[in-house]
């Protein structure tokens with residue numbers, strides 16, 4: 001993996017567009033600094049439409065292409081899609097193995113993912129069950145599962161080594177302790193989000209929504225994370 005700073009970030013998102021909402025401003029900053037930013041999208045996005053005439057396979061293909069375009073717009077290097085069913089994601093050994101495998105292959109310094117808490121953002125959102133399953137499985141994959149060679153030891157036979165993640169950033173959190181000023185990156189974030197044409201057909205209304213939701217009391221635009229620095 002070529003990376004001038006040796007720094008890799010892995011975004012683990014339940015659906016296409018979640019990672020863009022959660023951290024496209026910060027990942028754009030990291031990419032501009034030379035980090036290798038990679039996305040892992042855990043479901044196929046097949047429930048993401050109100051159009052009853054939209055064929056399922058077409059929606060899945062469209063949403064993948066939208067996520068690829070969004071990643072290009074924010075400077076992320078690569079995106080991988082797992083084929084779990086949208087809306088039906090459960091945390092089991094199979095899903096945990098998928099995340100452990102991704103962490104061991106990508107070998108990120110930083111993982112960015114969903115806060116798995118059920119009620120989030122000032123009691124204003126029920127966190128989608130797929131987000132909760134993803135956040136919980138990602139945390140368990142990071143510690144201790146990906147770190148210890150006796151977990152999924154079959155990976156060693158494939159030449160996939162254990163990996164220790166140094167930092168975790170959770171978006172959609174009730175307990176932010178790490179604010180990133182994305183004022184200069186807000187247009188990039190909106191540009192990435194508007195690649196998801198199937199999700200946000202009302203572009204101007206959507207842009208206003210994103211601006212309003214990112215704005216701090218002092219007028220800056222922020223992405224807010226719960227940050228965990230892992231010592232072990």
Ligand SMILES: [Zn+2]
Nearest residue numbers: 014015018128
């Ligand atoms: Zn989602």
